[in-house]
Amino acid sequence: MSIFRLALRNLFHKPWGTSLSLILAALGAGLISLLLLVSWQLEKQFERNLAGINLVIGAKGSPLQMILSSMYHVDAPTGNLPIEGIRPFLNPAHPYVETAVPLSLGDSYRGRRVVGTAPSFLELYGAEVAEGEMWTEVMEVLAGSRVAEELGLEIGDNFQSSHGLIEDSLLIHEDARPFRIVGILSPTGTVADQLLLTPNQSIWAVHGEHDHGEEEHDHNEEEHDHASHEDHNHEGHDHDASPPALSGGEGADKYDLTQPLTNFPEEQITSLLLTFKGNSVFSLNLQRSINENTNMQAATPSIEINRLYDTMGPGETILKRLALAIVLVSVFSIFISLYTSLAERKKELALMRSMGAGPGKLFGLLLTEGVLLSFGGALLGIILAHLGLYFIAQFVSAEYRYDFSAFFLLPAEGWLLLVALVIGVIAAFIPALQAAKTDVHATLAE
Amino acid sequence: MLRATDLQYQYPQGEAFRFPDLNCPVASQWLILGPSGSGKSTLLHLLAGLLSPTGGELSLNDERYDQLSGSGLDAFRGRHIGMIFQRSYFVASLRVRENLDLAQQLSKQKVDKPANRALLEELGIGRHANKYAHQLSIGEQQRASIARGLVNRPSLLLADEPTAALDAANAKIVSRLLRERAAELNAILLVVTHDERLLPDFEHVIRLGDVKS
Incomplete structure (x- = not known):
């Protein structure tokens, strides 16, 4: 069984804690993804229809x-x-x-x-x-x-x-x-x-x-x-x-x-x-x-469209800040979830050490769990954002006859997933370090 | 052959132990008795390589392992030493059979699922192979724990109070299983306990008295 599979099994073993962390990560990433998608589509629509008009x-x-x-x-x-x-x-x-x-x-x-x-x-x-x-x-x-x-x-x-x-x-x-x-x-x-x-x-x-x-x-x-x-x-x-x-x-x-x-x-x-x-x-x-x-x-069209962006700006900024706040909460959620699980799992981790697992393996296990939570949450969020955009597109299409495409990936979303990876590493680092430093003798002698 | 010569351990807080020398031939079975605080668990963890001795020498089949550290010691332990604890610890997210597979994998052995399944059958818990540990009774958990200790066919099988949580009948069964399986593997069996019920089952007995130095 690979570390990856074991990490997955550990996460599925605590469905409520895992779901909460996933939902928070998904909310943050999803909101950011939706903002990116909508703003990209609006810009494209505006740009396409500028048509060189001065x-x-x-x-x-x-x-x-x-x-x-x-x-x-x-x-x-x-x-x-x-x-x-x-x-x-x-x-x-x-x-x-x-x-x-x-x-x-x-x-x-x-x-x-x-x-x-x-x-x-x-x-x-x-x-x-x-x-x-x-x-x-x-x-x-x-x-x-x-x-x-x-x-x-x-x-x-x-x-x-x-x-x-x-x-x-x-x-x-x-x-x-x-x-x-x-x-x-x-x-x-x-x-x-x-x-x-x-x-x-x-x-x-x-x-x-x-x-x-x-x-x-x-x-x-x-x-x-x-x-x-x-x-x-x-x-x-x-x-x-x-x-x-x-x-x-x-x-x-x-x-x-x-x-x-x-x-x-x-x-x-x-x-x-x-x-x-x-x-x-x-x-x-x-x-x-x-x-x-x-x-x-x-x-001048470009000036007026910029004015329109400026009008939308404060709303977009609020949403971005909200998304960042949710991301921050999700980092804490992953950290707390892993950290509290350490207490519950310290015998189990000590047992793994006694069976031949090195400290690096335990460090990797906890880190993988953190990354799976943040990356999985971000992926879920991006999928939900695209689904959300699909429904928004239906409305925009019916109301304004504009086509919003829901099923494509922005390069920025790739970066979002990469950031999620880093966030997972940051959130899991301290718990992973604690796991690696498990005192096998003291834990098993308790 | 397990040899422990002038084995000592000093805790950082100051408590220090000096243990009697051990010369345990292959397939020998030992009972180490002692009251609480006599250093039983410390000795067991030293023999298991979970603690590094502060003095003395340790070797198994002529291989010194008291000087090993880090991944070398982890690998040695995984390959040669099986451990059974007083309370049965398992990786909670894995089924019983998967815990056995994991023990093989962590010691970098080839995972032999059919053999592991057969081992569970032999220990009378084959029907529980797909259950999680918390779904088993304490006696069944201890059997599963023994199975995991045996899964890598160790040269040295260490058991820490394996019958402490069991009633007389289950204690007898666990003791018998341990001795039989260790004999089958030609493994040295060392049981550390304060449970005098096991006394008649063992040919070699060491009583840890005042080993504090």
Whole structure:
């Protein structure tokens, strides 16, 4: 029987003490592992969806809300922008702007966001048309890979979008020409997988009878309570009659995709994603200039995301401290468990010495028991953390359509196991030393 | 042959013992009698190599082992000496048969599971092989303890008050088993006790009187 097996048998022989030490070690390691996993996944999601975007321009309001709604599609838009206001950035000959991707947000289909945009959106997120073809007409839609899979969308399918970002049959644009799926995108691992993309003009067509005259409305589309689309009246919106209400297909027919957006100065978009030709100074100056001199706001995604991290920071720090406290308690638990067991087992240890076991063997036995407790606990904790993440992923996926992968290992988790080994050695060292120093004669003569 | 010449031991606290010389031929069986405090256990632990003598010489089959220390002494003890204690100590997490296997393993002998099982059968506790020690009666525990002492086929079998906790009937059985098994192995048997009931069973008797120096 190896020392390892004997150590295991000794631990199983005291199931309650062993369980307590294991649970404490598992709690500490599990919490740390879960924090590592969630924060890594969030960072990856944020990084992937940054997509090289340098600046986002939108309606005045919370810059973080604008970033979250325009780039991560998890919040409500801050409002709309007139095409006229962003005309310079839509000029392909702009000296500093590499790409300008206009977004028209606010509609959804069965809880998935319908985003009006330009073909350059696909380049931004590295998406390609995997099936079907690129849109050529208004009301044509490219479905992200995940949304197509989840909703069972196929090329040629038609649907009516809803106003707002929640699923509500009362908000369906029943009077508008239906959207038609013409293509399905390849998976990108970005937010593009979760969206239904259509030209901006499609959103204008659906909303033909709404004219949001000014961009200054900072409201949450999700909170709208429309009795019906035809008769609703947005508080704080300018519902003047220009352009005149379009019914059904009329809206769609008004727009021609061959014309640039700037040909429709009376229309609006929600936000504009900009990438620059490698000049960060220009980005900062432009951001300041827009924020100070216009009715629009501009925000740098990386700065806003860092702010978001800072907001989450204190909570994360508290959890980390809690995890460390639990780890510390688990070290003591292992130490106490082994130390008290020494008293119970001193005859047994002396007996082993009398049978030929050297002091090193007893030292190794106790050390192995400590390491098994800490390593086993940490392993259990990591497994539980992944299971926990799996359930969190189900919620996040259902709520925000974001994919959290639960079944992968971070290198940091390998380090966590290594630290658990060291902790086991530290916790067991003194009891192991005591075991090695067992006075066989005195113990057996008692 | 076990030889102990001018064997002495002084405890760090000051108590000192000087023991009579021993010359025990192979297969001889000895009873060492003495009252409490007479140094019986000290002598036994010296002979077992659990204590290092502060004076004198010890040899078994012409091999000096009083000068061995550390792993050399552990290995010598494991290989040549079997011990049976007054109270039966076992590794609590292991079954009876596994305790026998462990004794072989710790002395770096080849673990012979069938032979160990057969030994338990011979000692009348084969049916308890898969039990834990605490599930056995005291008499059965002492038999299992004897089995463990014999498992490495030692040249020297030392028993410390093996019958002290037993009733007369069980004491007789344990005494007989010890003598029979030691004879089978050609081992020197030394039983240290204050139990006068064992007196008629042994040919050689040493009474430890005042061995304090």
